[in-house]
Each structure stands twice: as C-alpha cells, then as structure tokens.
Amino acid sequence: MPNIHPSAIIEEGAKLADDVKVGPYAFISSKAVLQSGVEVMQGAGVYGQSNIGENTKIYPYVMVGTPPQDIGYKLEDDVQVIIGKNCIFREFVTINAGTKKGGGITRVGDNCFIMIYSHIAHDCQVGNNVIMANNATLAGHVEIGSFTVIGGMTPIHQFVKVGEGCMIGGASAISQDIPPFCLAEGNRAVIKGLNAVGLKRRFEKEDIRALQDAYRKLFRSNRAIKDVAAELLESEDNAKVVQMCNFILETTRGIPYERKS
16 A cells, blocks of 8 residues: 555545655645655645656655646646656656646656756656756746756746757756757857767767767858758768757757857
8 A cells, every 4th residue: 555644635536556655744636646656755746637657756845737827727628747757856846737728738758857946837848867957947838858957047938949968057048949969058048069978978979970060060150050951961861960950940949059250
C-alpha cells in the first residue's frame, strides 16, 4: 500500500502505485495518476488530470496541474499535465495544465531537474534532461528541446521555441527562437555562439566540427540566415547540421543574433 501521511488529502478516484509516498498536508486530486516510486512531499499538490511518471520527486509546496492562467479557460475543459519519469521538482515550482485551444496538454519529459520557484505555463512542451535553474519561467506554448539548460531568473516569451542542447544564460530574456546547440544570453537575449560544453559532453568531434563550420556560415556573414540554411541543406548530410538548418527555416518568431556590420 502507498505510504500516505494521515494529514494528506487523497481524493477518491486517484490512482497511486503501491510504493508511492505522500507527505503531510499534501493534496492529490481524484483524476491524478502517480506511478511507481513517485514521492509527493509536504504541502505539495497534484491537481486535475495529472499523470506523474515513475520515480519523480515533488518537493514541498510544488503545485502540479493547477488551472492555466488563461482567460479562455473553463472548468469543464478536458486539460491535463503529463510528467515523465525520474524528474525532480524543487520547492514552489508551479506547472499549469494545458488549454483546450492549445492542445490540452502541458508536458515535461524524463530526467528533468526544475529548481525552486520555476514556472511552466499552459501548453508548454519540455523535452528530456532539461534543467531550469531557480526562478526560470516559461510562458504559455513554449517548447524546450531536450538537454537544454535555462539559467536562473530567465523568462521565456510565449510561443518561443528553444532547440535541443541549448544553454540559456542566467537573467536573460528570450523573445525569439533559439536554434539547437546554441548559447544565448542577454536582455533581450542574442546568440553568442555554440554551446561548446554541452556539445563536448554529448557528441563526437566530427559532429562538433560540422556544427562549428555551419555556425560560421550561418551567423558570421552578411547574408540572410534562412538563405544560408537552405543552401546548407542542399550540400550537408550531417544530421546535427540538418537539424539546426531545419529549425532556422521553420522559425516564425525569428532568430536573435548580432548581424555582422
């Protein structure tokens, strides 16, 4: 049987695996699903249709699945939060449910580490192995690629897309899309280079060299970045470069970088 503190409130209908732990004064809604190894600590709440993946740890006063901060939301809307396995949500993190118009699901992948007071708004799609440092905030409909790190005190504007393997500096403000494998910082943030540390941790030298060459062509010329990306796609077969170029071609918010004078 789950290990539930006597002061916790578990609504009838909630589905808890046999080894789930629920701390004092925590709340679990009737539509919540807590899979094996999940721990919900003191004062935390799991609301609405929230599905929490295996071995995820929800620290004190985290709120998962609360209604979206969207004026169009209605109580009867069928919306939810889906959390992957092996995630850590530190104190006072908030994760809102999706909206009907945004697809209905706020999603966080596996192995994510979300630090204190961070916020993940409605309809966000967060990949695997993402780190958000203290007070990082995602507005609605933001997409964060896997293996991305977001520095503390950094807000990201609604509908922005941040690609795989990016590093976003602390106290930045992101209002445009950041291509995969890039480093961005500043207020407003601009791309400063490749995420060299992240690349070295994950990729072979061949991929890194290909990305370095592509970066120089894309960001260090006077030509339109989408024109360069389209040309690279015609001649480049490196999967990482193709991924970066496709991201650039598909952006609708634009790419923030310092144009060469």
